[in-house]
Amino acid sequence: MAGAYWCVVEDDRQGAPKKVMAEVLGEAARLAGQAGAQVEAVWVTDKASPEGITQLGEWGAKRVWLLENAAFAPYRAEVWTPVVADLAGKESPQAIFAPVTTRQREFMARLAARLGAGLSADSTAMALDGGTLVATRPIYAGKLLSKMTWAKTPWMATLRPNVFRPGEAQAGASPSVEKPAATIPGETMKLVERRQEASTGLPELTEAEIVVSGGRGLKGPENFVILEELAKVLGAAVGASRAAVDAGWRPHRFQIGQTGRTISPKLYLGFGISGAIQHLAGMRTSKVICAINKDPEAPIFKIADYGIVGDLFEVAPLLTQEFKHLLDK
């Protein structure tokens, strides 16, 4: 039997896998189904809930490799890597996938080096071609797509959130759980403190299905409240262009673009954003793009599915009202 397709679990640090895992497991199941292979989750955590394990099963994992130990939190690549590499050495998975998050990007890279494997980071499409995986990834600020392939297994890839389709959830599916013995490496990094950001009550930018974003056209930090009102109605995250971040109107973690976050929501609404290449790099794989800008020549209209040429200070509050009206029905 072909080697399994592994999906490294990203969790909420509270014992539950993140929703993005439905996409990673869904894509792994689609590929593994074609190859007659099994989908398995690898969960490295200090605390896994039984509900979390069931959830992984419902999303498509037939087996969960549970590596549970207090030493696995906080995440440190130097601790996780040898443990997962040892298991991979024994089990010889065909593929190892993970979602794009800050820690998975680092962990998967370090694991690939340990395994001598190839890693396609931030992939947006995958296909089996003649028995080998081919991954597609945007390069050069998303101006081109690169198709990558591997000379040997395991095929390692991180998957951009909101791009891959989740599998059909199998209610009540219960995966087998394996708890392999693991030698926990000594750590050298010591956590000093965690500085949580004040919760906005809105979803995380890279995970949000809807993103409302503002640029220079907002004219000042105080006006972001207009977009926050809209975001609350839509359950959306609020992002910003580099111009708005560099002006000090929003913290850098909200920046969308080449030197910020890459997002791929179902719906992107840009207000007062011209659409410089560096911004497009971070949002052009969004499914539906809407732009509101005073300038009819703004480049963002070239990639927008819908546009309104107008004053955002007039349009945004109207949109908030109209969506409220629609969603209250």
Next chain:
Amino acid sequence: MKILVMIKQVPDTATQVKIGGDGRAIDAAGITWIVSPYDEFAVEEALRIKEKRGQGEVVAVSLGPERGKEALRSCLAMGADRAVHLKDPAWDTADTLMTSRALAAVIKQEAPGLALFGRQAIDDDMGAVAAQVAELLGWPIASWIMEEAVDADGKTIRVGRQVEGGLEIFDLPLPAVASAQKGLNEPRYPTLKGIMGAKKKEIKEVKAADVGMAAEPPVLSVVKLESLPPRPPGRIIQGEPAEAVKELVRALREDAKAI
């Protein structure tokens, strides 16, 4: 303390890129090249550490073709003391892992207290080299750092790494690897004096054989590059704002099914 900063020369974001004749790389003609912006944050931070400590050495390192020297020269103009250029036909088809091996070999030879990288290079956006080098060296790594402080003895670096929802502050024993996230600092512009002085600074060439490497087929390779599939033409919704907004919401709901 010696600090190595690994940098990459990349096309300027605004440059048009065209697929080259072999379909697997871009056409280099007419491209404006820059130091990848995240790498500039790393160079700046290395210089600040040296200035704060009042001693030390900052070495800029890059793997790439001959033109990569211009990027190294920019780092020297910013204030780096010397540069190492990894240049060899054996690395022409280097994938991320081979690049990491080459850089790790040079870092091992140079034996710095700290190896700094940018979070990712903005050409292929792979963002894997720093973590791979850390693994190959057996050093700890903190990625996407927003702040750092090296202790007085040069034994430990305290970093704030960005994660979803906040910042995690870690102490890493040196030597260690860290990658710079935007927000770490504001890179300086080279002064005229810096630019003139850079011409006299050393750029040492390193060949594959110098670090015990030879050409080998990549583990991960490009099958082909493709242009983006065209987006369907968009629609500008006309009319008074109130009407346009009603129509936009209707279209998002009924046509695009996005809400």
